[in-house]
Amino acid sequence: MSDEAIRKRTKETANKLFGKGIRLNPPYLMWREFDKDLANDFSKFITGNLYSRTVLTLPERQMAACAMLAAIRAGDELKLHVNAALNVGCDPKKLTEIFFQVATYAGMPAVNEALEVYREVLKERDEWPIK
Amino acid sequence: MSDEAIRKRTKETANKLFGKGIRLNPPYLMWREFDKDLANDFSKFITGNLYSRTVLTLPERQMAACAMLAAIRAGDELKLHVNAALNVGCDPKKLTEIFFQVATYAGMPAVNEALEVYREVLKERDEWPIK
Amino acid sequence: MSDEAIRKRTKETANKLFGKGIRLNPPYLMWREFDKDLANDFSKFITGNLYSRTVLTLPERQMAACAMLAAIRAGDELKLHVNAALNVGCDPKKLTEIFFQVATYAGMPAVNEALEVYREVLKERDEWPIK
Amino acid sequence: MSDEAIRKRTKETANKLFGKGIRLNPPYLMWREFDKDLANDFSKFITGNLYSRTVLTLPERQMAACAMLAAIRAGDELKLHVNAALNVGCDPKKLTEIFFQVATYAGMPAVNEALEVYREVLKERDEWPIK
Amino acid sequence: MSDEAIRKRTKETANKLFGKGIRLNPPYLMWREFDKDLANDFSKFITGNLYSRTVLTLPERQMAACAMLAAIRAGDELKLHVNAALNVGCDPKKLTEIFFQVATYAGMPAVNEALEVYREVLKERDEWPIK
Amino acid sequence: MSDEAIRKRTKETANKLFGKGIRLNPPYLMWREFDKDLANDFSKFITGNLYSRTVLTLPERQMAACAMLAAIRAGDELKLHVNAALNVGCDPKKLTEIFFQVATYAGMPAVNEALEVYREVLKERDEWPIK
Numbered sequence: 146m147s148d149e150a151i152r153k154r155t156k157e158t159a160n161k162l163f164g165k166g167i168r169l170n171p172p173y174l175m176w177r178e179f180d181k182d183l184a185n186d187f188s189k190f191i192t193g194n195l196y197s198r199t200v201l202t203l204p205e206r207q208m209a210a211c212a213m214l215a216a217i218r219a220g221d222e223l224k225l226h227v228n229a230a231l232n233v234g235c236d237p238k239k240l241t242e243i244f245f246q247v248a249t250y251a252g253m254p255a256v257n258e259a260l261e262v263y264r265e266v267l268k269e270r271d272e273w274p275i276k
Numbered sequence: 277m278s279d280e281a282i283r284k285r286t287k288e289t290a291n292k293l294f295g296k297g298i299r300l301n302p303p304y305l306m307w308r309e310f311d312k313d314l315a316n317d318f319s320k321f322i323t324g325n326l327y328s329r330t331v332l333t334l335p336e337r338q339m340a341a342c343a344m345l346a347a348i349r350a351g352d353e354l355k356l357h358v359n360a361a362l363n364v365g366c367d368p369k370k371l372t373e374i375f376f377q378v379a380t381y382a383g384m385p386a387v388n389e390a391l392e393v394y395r396e397v398l399k400e401r402d403e404w405p406i407k
Numbered sequence: 408m409s410d411e412a413i414r415k416r417t418k419e420t421a422n423k424l425f426g427k428g429i430r431l432n433p434p435y436l437m438w439r440e441f442d443k444d445l446a447n448d449f450s451k452f453i454t455g456n457l458y459s460r461t462v463l464t465l466p467e468r469q470m471a472a473c474a475m476l477a478a479i480r481a482g483d484e485l486k487l488h489v490n491a492a493l494n495v496g497c498d499p500k501k502l503t504e505i506f507f508q509v510a511t512y513a514g515m516p517a518v519n520e521a522l523e524v525y526r527e528v529l530k531e532r533d534e535w536p537i538k
Numbered sequence: 539m540s541d542e543a544i545r546k547r548t549k550e551t552a553n554k555l556f557g558k559g560i561r562l563n564p565p566y567l568m569w570r571e572f573d574k575d576l577a578n579d580f581s582k583f584i585t586g587n588l589y590s591r592t593v594l595t596l597p598e599r600q601m602a603a604c605a606m607l608a609a610i611r612a613g614d615e616l617k618l619h620v621n622a623a624l625n626v627g628c629d630p631k632k633l634t635e636i637f638f639q640v641a642t643y644a645g646m647p648a649v650n651e652a653l654e655v656y657r658e659v660l661k662e663r664d665e666w667p668i669k
Numbered sequence: 670m671s672d673e674a675i676r677k678r679t680k681e682t683a684n685k686l687f688g689k690g691i692r693l694n695p696p697y698l699m700w701r702e703f704d705k706d707l708a709n710d711f712s713k714f715i716t717g718n719l720y721s722r723t724v725l726t727l728p729e730r731q732m733a734a735c736a737m738l739a740a741i742r743a744g745d746e747l748k749l750h751v752n753a754a755l756n757v758g759c760d761p762k763k764l765t766e767i768f769f770q771v772a773t774y775a776g777m778p779a780v781n782e783a784l785e786v787y788r789e790v791l792k793e794r795d796e797w798p799i800k
Numbered sequence: 801m802s803d804e805a806i807r808k809r810t811k812e813t814a815n816k817l818f819g820k821g822i823r824l825n826p827p828y829l830m831w832r833e834f835d836k837d838l839a840n841d842f843s844k845f846i847t848g849n850l851y852s853r854t855v856l857t858l859p860e861r862q863m864a865a866c867a868m869l870a871a872i873r874a875g876d877e878l879k880l881h882v883n884a885a886l887n888v889g890c891d892p893k894k895l896t897e898i899f900f901q902v903a904t905y906a907g908m909p910a911v912n913e914a915l916e917v918y919r920e921v922l923k924e925r926d927e928w929p930i931k
Binding site: 303306307309310311314318322345348350352353 | 611634638641645646647649650651653654657667668
């Protein structure tokens with residue numbers, strides 16, 4: 146795939162995932178402040194390649210990403226990806242359910258931290274309470 | 277819900293998830309050797325309640341469980357749940373994809389440990405290589 | 408055990424652990440905002456069953472819970488449980504000691520985060536410095 | 539405290555904790571193969587100082603150590619410390635209970651890995667099943 | 670080594686690492702509020718012994734410490750050690766590079782949290798942007 | 801950079817890091833069995849891009865990688881990278897030192913698991929004991 150094509154795909158996928166909803170400082174902007182070229186490489190590999198794959202649909206991918214981020218208790222990153230999950234049409238009730246299901250595998254601190262982040266994002270999006 | 281109903285649901289869900297595929301020593305049997313009553317309580321709460329909920333379909337729940345277990349690098353538990361995922365009809369290609377997607381959030385050691393477990397389960401189930 | 412009996416035990420144990428000391432938003436209230444029935448199920452299983460068991464005394468259980476939460480660096484949850492530990496009569500000097508003993512197993516970041524939370528709780532309870 | 543006194547205390551505490559029960563290769567021997575002086579420094583600081591303190595009784599300290607090691611899923615180290623816990627007189631039923639209580643904070647993979655190690659140690663000590 | 674010599678070495682190494690740059694509350698001061706003697710023991714063992722060793726140069730040791738703290742996502746401790754790394758002459762560009770290299774092993778949440786802390790320290794030191 | 805140039809750089813860097821020492825199944829071969837194209841993408845991004853950068857020298861990069869992998873207790877991956885560290889000329893005494901320095905940040909289970917892996921690699925390379 147040409148570099149031009151990858152750039153285009155990176156932009157399109159980034160837009161679907163992060164182009165709406167709450168305002169956040171995407172990590173990409175921070176990477177750029179440290180190293181512009183490497184920031185582009187990360188962006189093209191992560192967003193343009195991994196996130197743009199089609200084996201999973203985008204909502205399926207975001208459900209899995211939210212499950213992982215909740216389990217490893219990465220709240221800031223979860224905020225980005227729960228917003229992205231809602232942007233690509235994940236069912237908000239299914240996201241809630243995933244966070245409760247974390248209990249068995251990673252324990253209640255992980256559940257509680259994820260629900261806290263999730264509720265905050267829903268409020269900022271004016272989509273709380275879930276209907 | 278009556279205790280009888282919960283027992284029935286526990287058994288049915290356990291059967292769907294763990295009743296086929298590779299032979300494993302389910303944690304439930306170990307719990308029983310330590311404390312029979314508590315083993316039943318855990319089983320009814322986890323399998324009879326959490327795993328039996330219907331907000332997510334069973335395949336969706338298993339996809340999320342596999343994503344979490346890969347991310348926290350819990351190989352033994354992943355073995356159980358990847359087998360269960362295949363038992364309830366998860367697409368093996370989508371499971372592969374989830375394990376590769378772990379890279380961004382939890383790094384390559386998590387990816388590699390998950391793929392290792394997954395390949396082992398597929399071989400024991402005689403479903404390797406994935407078609 | 409009847410559902411009524413479990414509710415009663417849940418309430419009694421919750422009261423012993425969380426009914427005094429600092430004001431915190433218990434996770435139970437957040438769970439309820441997402442799913443009222445599941446919130447009750449978690450509460451009955453965790454507080455009414457696990458926390459109400461008598462193999463360990465409540466102070467012994469809280470010492471172990473604080474040890475675990477310090478080791479996995481779950482500060483918000485630790486705040487709840489260190490307050491509960493003090494409510495059920497754990498010796499404040501023994502809690503300090505547990506947090507220092509974390510050093511060998513989980514390293515100094517875990518020690519420091521736990522002591523920080525602990526000192527904050529003691530101050531809010533007006534029990535600082537420890538006598 | 540004189541260096542001689544610390545050496546004596548290190549030896550006494552090491553003997554109480556690790557002088558009986560199952561045969562294990564203590565990490566100290568491995569440290570020595572890499573750096574003899576540093577091995578002694580670690581041993582004197584950890585065993586002669588931290589483990590020899592008296593704010594917690596030795597059984598209380600071991601209960602907390604087992605809780606932490608189970609929560610962070612450090613199976614090899616847990617093997618050493620569960621054996622030491624039994625050596626200093628911890629109630630085997632209370633140790634079981636601690637491992638089940640891990641569920642709420644660190645999830646079932648941590649519970650299962652701890653019980654697995656614990657059962658193995660009890661068998662090697664010929665103390666299984668717990669009476 | 671005499672206790673006097675260890676105290677001297679502790680002080681010298683603490684001064685090289687933490688005597689300049691941003692103002693932080695060193696954990697040592699918090700330890701002291703809980704237990705003065707134990708605080709001194711930790712300080713002498715960690716700073717006077719481990720940090721004062723000469724197998725690695727101080728900048729090499731700080732590079733490794735920053736790599737570890739980024740990988741385990743211990744932001745508060747990283748703040749201390751990134752400041753110390755700059756105090757002992759680590760190349761700021763190499764520190765950036767280490768944080769990007771975390772991606773492969775511990776994933777992007779670890780990278781992002783580390784860069785965030787690092788940028789904050791650089792700004793407080795008035796050394797941002799890196800030249 | 802042209803795709804041809806990246807392939808070449810991937811191969812060269814892989815050869816420097818993994819072309820000597822102990823025989824291991826590189827994760828790349830496993831990735832290929834699951835998805836040939838994605839395996840190449842990962843390899844080019846990780847080895848051809850990240851590992852081939854020159855801000856850190858290869859030995860500096862490997863020291864940092866070993867520090868991270870020890871801290872997150874990723875033994876299999878550490879085995880690969882400690883072997884690679886020795887292949888690119890890291891001082892074996894400095895690697896030992898890094899693993900001991902893990903104690904402060906991630907605790908003794910991480911130290912012990914890392915030294916265990918390291919000794920095993922040194923023995924397989926016939927470089928044990930370290931001179």
